[in-house]
Structure formats: C-alpha cells, structure tokens
Amino acid sequence: MTYSKAAGQAPGKRERLATAAAQVLHEQGVERTTLADIARAADVPVGNLYYYFKTKNQLVEAAIDAHARNLESMTAELDALPTPRERLKALLAGWVGQRELTVRFGCPTGTLAAELDKRTDGLDESVARLMRALIDWAEGQFREMGRADARELAVALIAAYQGISLLTNTLRDPDLMTAEGARLARWIDSLA
Incomplete structure (x- = not known):
C-alpha cells in the first residue's frame, strides 16, 4: 500500500508513531509496552495504528529507525565542528x-539493545x-x-559510555555520568 500525497497526514502520523514508540519503549521496555501505550503517546487512535504497523515488531523496527535518524542528525551537527577532538568532546x-x-531510563539505544539481544526475530541485528553506526562514526573521528x-x-x-549509562541508571546517580564524561574528555585530549 502506498501513501496518497493528497492525504498529506499519513507520513506525519507514521513518523509520530515511530517517535512515540522510541520514547515509550525507552521508558517502559519492549515487553511492558503495548500498542495502545504507543498510540496514546502519539495521540493517534489505536485503530489507526494498525493502518501503519501491523505488529509490535514493526513498531519496534520503526523506533530503531527513529533512533537511526536521530543519530544521523546528531552526527551531522557534530561534523560541522572544526576538529575531530571537538566533535568527540561535543x-x-x-x-x-x-x-x-x-x-x-538508561541509554535509549543501549537498553533497547540489551532487551532485544534476548530475541531471535532479527530486531537484535x-x-x-x-x-555499529555510532562506533563507525567515532572511528572516523579517531x-x-x-x-x-x-x-x-x-x-x-x-563501551565506556554504555558502561557509565548502566551504572548511572542502576545507582540513580547523575554525578557518575558527569565524572566519567570529564575523564573521557581528558582521555581524548591526551591522544596525540
């Protein structure tokens, strides 16, 4: 099925649902989240959700795609900075x-990865x-x-970021993230 250009609203609703899915899945996890939770967060009637996504897995995939778009946008902004050191520190x-x-809630991508790793439906990949895209971008900077x-x-x-995200979340201590961020910035500065 294709979207009608005359409708105009279809791509907007689909994107709202994907963005809402990314947020709700981050806050509640895949298993606890219902399609109704996502529809409510997107302000879309539950019945309309099925027009765009037939299964919860399709919505999870859309949430991953939303994370990918956010990563692309973020790295594009970072790439505007003059040096790789500044980009990494930003x-x-x-x-x-x-x-x-x-x-x-932990790291949006890390918590989703940990939860999906236990599945065998391809969402883990x-x-x-x-x-991998984030690692590849950082590799390019180095x-x-x-x-x-x-x-x-x-x-x-x-790995340092994912580890400190886990500890920050588990111990409910934002100062851990602040301290590790400062340490990693010094580490980046020390690399010749």
Missing part, C-alpha cells in the same frame, strides 16, 4: 547533558546496526586524528 557533552534521562588504532579507541569510547 558528543560526550551531549551524553552528560542527558544524564537525568539516563538516571531514569537491527539495533546492532545502529550501535582516524582523522591520525590514530592507527582508531577502531579500538572508538569501541573503548562507546
């Missing part, structure tokens, strides 16, 4: 800036591609800094 600052959200070990540094950076 990434850290963005993470630290969302520490209160992390305290409540979809979220893995998203995580490579631009002249580092031969760019991949290892990128993995270390993302």
Whole structure:
C-alpha cells in the first residue's frame, strides 16, 4: 500500500508513531509496552495504528529507525565542528547533558539493545546496526586524528559510555555520568 500525497497526514502520523514508540519503549521496555501505550503517546487512535504497523515488531523496527535518524542528525551537527577532538568532546557533552534521562531510563539505544539481544526475530541485528553506526562514526573521528588504532579507541569510547549509562541508571546517580564524561574528555585530549 502506498501513501496518497493528497492525504498529506499519513507520513506525519507514521513518523509520530515511530517517535512515540522510541520514547515509550525507552521508558517502559519492549515487553511492558503495548500498542495502545504507543498510540496514546502519539495521540493517534489505536485503530489507526494498525493502518501503519501491523505488529509490535514493526513498531519496534520503526523506533530503531527513529533512533537511526536521530543519530544521523546528531552526527551531522557534530561534523560541522572544526576538529575531530571537538566533535568527540561535543558528543560526550551531549551524553552528560542527558544524564537525568539516563538516571531514569538508561541509554535509549543501549537498553533497547540489551532487551532485544534476548530475541531471535532479527530486531537484535537491527539495533546492532545502529550501535555499529555510532562506533563507525567515532572511528572516523579517531582516524582523522591520525590514530592507527582508531577502531579500538572508538569501541573503548562507546563501551565506556554504555558502561557509565548502566551504572548511572542502576545507582540513580547523575554525578557518575558527569565524572566519567570529564575523564573521557581528558582521555581524548591526551591522544596525540
């Protein structure tokens, strides 16, 4: 089925549902979230939801796609900064800036990845591609800094963030994220 250009509203509702799915899944998790929860968050009647998404898995996939669009937008903004060091440190600052959200719900992508990893329906691979895209972007920054070990540094950076997100959430302590962000910024500065 294709969307009619005359309708105009179809792409808007679909995107609202995907964005709402990303938010509600982050806050409640995949298993606890119902289609009605997502429809309510998107301000779309539940019956209309089925026009766009036939299954919960399709909505989860749409949420992953919404995360991917957010990542693309974020990295495009970061890429406007003049140096890779500034880009990486701005990434850290963005993470630290969302520490209160992390305290409540963890990392949006990391928590989704952990939950979907226990499934065998292909959604685990979809979220893995998203995580890989972030690592690839960070690798490009380290490579631009002249580092031969760019991949290892990128993995270390993302692993440090995922680890501190887990601890920040588990211990409900935003100061952990602040301290680790500062440490990682010093680490980036120390790389010649």
